[in-house]
Amino acid sequence: MLFNSPFFIFVFLPIVIFTFYLLGSRGFHRLAIVWLVSASLFFYGWWNVNYLLLISLSLMFNYSLGSRIVVNRSRLLMILGVTANLCLLGYYKYANFFIDSLNPIIGTDYNLEKIILPLAISFFTFEQISYLVDSYRGNARNYSFIHYCIFVLFFPQLIAGPIVHHHEMIPQFENKRIFKFRLHRFVIGMTIFFIGLFKKVVIADSVALYVAPVFDIALSGTESLSFFAAWGGAIAYSFQLYFDFSGYADMAIGIAMMFGIRMPLNFHSPYKAVNIIDFWRRWHMTLSRFLREYLYIPLGGNKKGKARRYINLIIVMLLGGLWHGAGWTFVVWGGLHGFYLIINHAWQSIKGRTNSNVNAGSWLSTWLSRIITFIAITVAWVFFRAENMDAAFEVLKGMAGVNGVILPGSFLHIFNQVGDFGGYLEAHGVQFGLDVAFNQWGFPLLFVLLIFTWFSPNTQQLMARYKPTFTVFQGATHRSSIWQWRLTPYSAIYSAVLTLLAIIGLNEVSEFLYFQF
Amino acid sequence: MLIQSSKKYLRLYLSALFLLLLSTIAFNLIIDPFGVYNFVDIQSINNVKTGQGNHVRMGKAGAVRSFKPRAIVLGNSRAEYGINPEHPGWKVEPVYNLGVSGSNIYESLRYFQHAHSIQPLDKVLIMLDLNLFDAYWENAVDFSEERLAVSLNEQKNEYYYLSDFIPTTLSLNALTQSINTIWRSATNKTTTYLSNGQRDWRNDLLFRTVIRNFGSYQNIFTIEEKSLLEAKAKGYSSDLKKYSYNQRTKINVFDWFRKIVKISIRDNIDLHLVLTPSHARYFEMHRLMGNWTLWEEWKRALVDIVEEEAKIAGVTPFPFWDFSGFTPLTTEYVPAENEKDTKMEWYFESSHFTTDLGDLIQDKVFNRNILSNNVPDYFGVLITSKNIDEHLEETRVLNLRFREEQPNVAKELQELASKYIMNE
Numbered sequence: 001m002l003f004n005s006p007f008f009i010f011v012f013l014p015i016v017i018f019t020f021y022l023l024g025s026r027g028f029h030r031l032a033i034v035w036l037v038s039a040s041l042f043f044y045g046w047w048n049v050n051y052l053l054l055i056s057l058s059l060m061f062n063y064s065l066g067s068r069i070v071v072n073r074s075r076l077l078m079i080l081g082v083t084a085n086l087c088l089l090g091y092y093k094y095a096n097f098f099i100d101s102l103n104p105i106i107g108t109d110y111n112l113e114k115i116i117l118p119l120a121i122s123f124f125t126f127e128q129i130s131y132l133v134d135s136y137r138g139n140a141r142n143y144s145f146i147h148y149c150i151f152v153l154f155f156p157q158l159i160a161g162p163i164v165h166h167h168e169m170i171p172q173f174e175n176k177r178i179f180k181f182r183l184h185r186f187v188i189g190m191t192i193f194f195i196g197l198f199k200k201v202v203i204a205d206s207v208a209l210y211v212a213p214v215f216d217i218a219l220s221g222t223e224s225l226s227f228f229a230a231w232g233g234a235i236a237y238s239f240q241l242y243f244d245f246s247g248y249a250d251m252a253i254g255i256a257m258m259f260g261i262r263m264p265l266n267f268h269s270p271y272k273a274v275n276i277i278d279f280w281r282r283w284h285m286t287l288s289r290f291l292r293e294y295l296y297i298p299l300g301g302n303k304k305g306k307a308r309r310y311i312n313l314i315i316v317m318l319l320g321g322l323w324h325g326a327g328w329t330f331v332v333w334g335g336l337h338g339f340y341l342i343i344n345h346a347w348q349s350i351k352g353r354t355n356s357n358v359n360a361g362s363w364l365s366t367w368l369s370r371i372i373t374f375i376a377i378t379v380a381w382v383f384f385r386a387e388n389m390d391a392a393f394e395v396l397k398g399m400a401g402v403n404g405v406i407l408p409g410s411f412l413h414i415f416n417q418v419g420d421f422g423g424y425l426e427a428h429g430v431q432f433g434l435d436v437a438f439n440q441w442g443f444p445l446l447f448v449l450l451i452f453t454w455f456s457p458n459t460q461q462l463m464a465r466y467k468p469t470f471t472v473f474q475g476a477t478h479r480s481s482i483w484q485w486r487l488t489p490y491s492a493i494y495s496a497v498l499t500l501l502a503i504i505g506l507n508e509v510s511e512f513l514y515f516q517f
Numbered sequence: 518m519l520i521q522s523s524k525k526y527l528r529l530y531l532s533a534l535f536l537l538l539l540s541t542i543a544f545n546l547i548i549d550p551f552g553v554y555n556f557v558d559i560q561s562i563n564n565v566k567t568g569q570g571n572h573v574r575m576g577k578a579g580a581v582r583s584f585k586p587r588a589i590v591l592g593n594s595r596a597e598y599g600i601n602p603e604h605p606g607w608k609v610e611p612v613y614n615l616g617v618s619g620s621n622i623y624e625s626l627r628y629f630q631h632a633h634s635i636q637p638l639d640k641v642l643i644m645l646d647l648n649l650f651d652a653y654w655e656n657a658v659d660f661s662e663e664r665l666a667v668s669l670n671e672q673k674n675e676y677y678y679l680s681d682f683i684p685t686t687l688s689l690n691a692l693t694q695s696i697n698t699i700w701r702s703a704t705n706k707t708t709t710y711l712s713n714g715q716r717d718w719r720n721d722l723l724f725r726t727v728i729r730n731f732g733s734y735q736n737i738f739t740i741e742e743k744s745l746l747e748a749k750a751k752g753y754s755s756d757l758k759k760y761s762y763n764q765r766t767k768i769n770v771f772d773w774f775r776k777i778v779k780i781s782i783r784d785n786i787d788l789h790l791v792l793t794p795s796h797a798r799y800f801e802m803h804r805l806m807g808n809w810t811l812w813e814e815w816k817r818a819l820v821d822i823v824e825e826e827a828k829i830a831g832v833t834p835f836p837f838w839d840f841s842g843f844t845p846l847t848t849e850y851v852p853a854e855n856e857k858d859t860k861m862e863w864y865f866e867s868s869h870f871t872t873d874l875g876d877l878i879q880d881k882v883f884n885r886n887i888l889s890n891n892v893p894d895y896f897g898v899l900i901t902s903k904n905i906d907e908h909l910e911e912t913r914v915l916n917l918r919f920r921e922e923q924p925n926v927a928k929e930l931q932e933l934a935s936k937y938i939m940n941e
Binding site: 183184186187201202206222409410432433434487488489491492493495496497499500501503504505507 | 684747
């Protein structure tokens, strides 16, 4: 069940909320939590009932182990637990990849039946590892089992994050305040939910139409990608991924808010970043937090000299890449970001001798940095999206201009109004005609989205007045703007328009793309 | 102005949302960008239906409901472009071009049944193409049984008209297409479909589009020929039995064709069958791909079915015309890459013919030399089981002559084909 399905929005969610408050307001607090846990299990089992057993066993195992570690602080148990979790993840997520990669190296032909990846396993593994490690470190206490369950299973965050932390979630569920229905919280949560839904179904799904043809052509290799088609596809994917993922995070935050629960912030306008370090402070923030606290710092972080620091960065980013998916493309994506980060840190340490504040640059240098950062991220996303390395290189070849440039056929006529400019371009290898890989109408859309992501406030800034998240972006400024949501008729109307578009965006007509003249 | 109370806010928000939902429904119903409802059709407001192009199955199923045609054209995009339902030869009204782009013979049958159940049909012209009979050609993604008025077994489907209500009134696609429709109608932009179901056939327009998007006729012909070769390389059988029989579903698609013939006989529908005249290059390419026998067997099988069914019912077989082959019309010269000002008269692409050629076909089929009083004798041959051998032999001779008369074209196609055959 996805958040963007009518069944979830109009049936599942209302029933869960209504029953939760029905129980909660009559003092059955424990029962209300049990209800939430059951609803979350139902939500999870909707996808595949068989894996309910797996997630339940994982919960019981980690809870009982964690409760012991909290008491005896056994390093052995902690290592055992973390290893067990990683093995489970390794088996379900990486066994196929491992065998497929190993076969050509050692010249074997082992065949493993395709293992279906259990939904959300990457997320609940990390959340529980952090619980085990914190228990060992003395940063956790004994929680009740039902509270532990809701910390991991709470359906808004279960399948796509944010990656929550036990010490920020469990105390909230223990707080009696959440059991009393507050219309105010509900309205705020609903508004955030529909902003997220809008981002997902209106923006991400529309721009996705421009992505698939480019990457499909790159995969099939039947045709070569022209310069604009390749860039168009790659940039469109940057937007698709951002609006999809951050829209989903907004929806999670919004739903949680309807239950009076605040989620950690997961995105803060990542494409406004002025360098890669900045990007990782704004993109999938709860993952960065996890990797920093449970991988980078234990590896020694930046305390063991510059060389070790860079090695640690590369290790973290390679593993972080692999976490996103079992494939070399993800490893390369992570490695590329590790490489970017090293350059970024090296640059800053050189620059740091004179001026340490990255934001202190001039208007021009800030924008130059922002554009270069965006391009670097877009190039990396090509690996993230491509089905395999060959396909990724096909797209990058196009982006490098190896396959030439095609402009829309109608441009020839327009350019020829100015001297014989069109003819001049044609003579220099520019083709005019139909680019089958990328519909020309995609360009104005991408331009609007670029302006939108760079200049408009994000969901948290719109809702800043009501502090909808548990954590906030460090250094966020809350200037009041006309966009800021408040309990005004103006906000009610624009929220209604947004909601309308999000709701009608759910009902798509299946399309038959015929050979288009 | 701050309302302060969440309750008041929620009330305002919900009322606004409710009003917006209602107005969206009304707006999309009136503008009707998919051509499904056809309540109002106003020039410069909503006559250019931009949603129809990619939703032809939805649009045409709805249009049949609103126009209730007594005669229809069936077939794929070749019929959609080439056959004008306003040809005077029809003698009944209204006529609707119910050809569906990229369809197979099953879809033709289902749309035929749909139209016939809404308004009993008097006359049908079916444009037959070999690829309609490819048993592995799946129904298109936008094909849906729910929107058709009857089931395959002619059971009434009570709520068929509701099946597209939400997607056509309360979807983002409908809203954007409505806005697009208004804009394109106001700026007098070209349309994909005319209200009679034919694709916009104006040859000037097609000519300009070919030049703009593909540079030349030569290019678009080559693209089509390459795609034929690619399809062949992916492997369909050249044996008619395997071509038209789906191993997985155990369905022989000729059964669908037979059903069209059966229903027409039973319900006294005046059925005209026509084999479409694609360009000579198209058939020559099929010959090079080893499909010649497939075509011949296919024609025989169709003639047999038409005659078998007539015999069972004790009626005269429906007229069965072959317009394909190698005639001065179908071998029309294809302007080369640098001839950007030469417009073709009969074709704009190797398998799609112009409406002028379609008019010649209709003149012949409906026996009314009205639009052109001289349809050449060689164009269009009535075939039966008695003369088919002779006819097929003659086509072989004409094919040989085509290769002799246009050796450059023959050589060009030969070279193109050999590239793909070598690659295999």
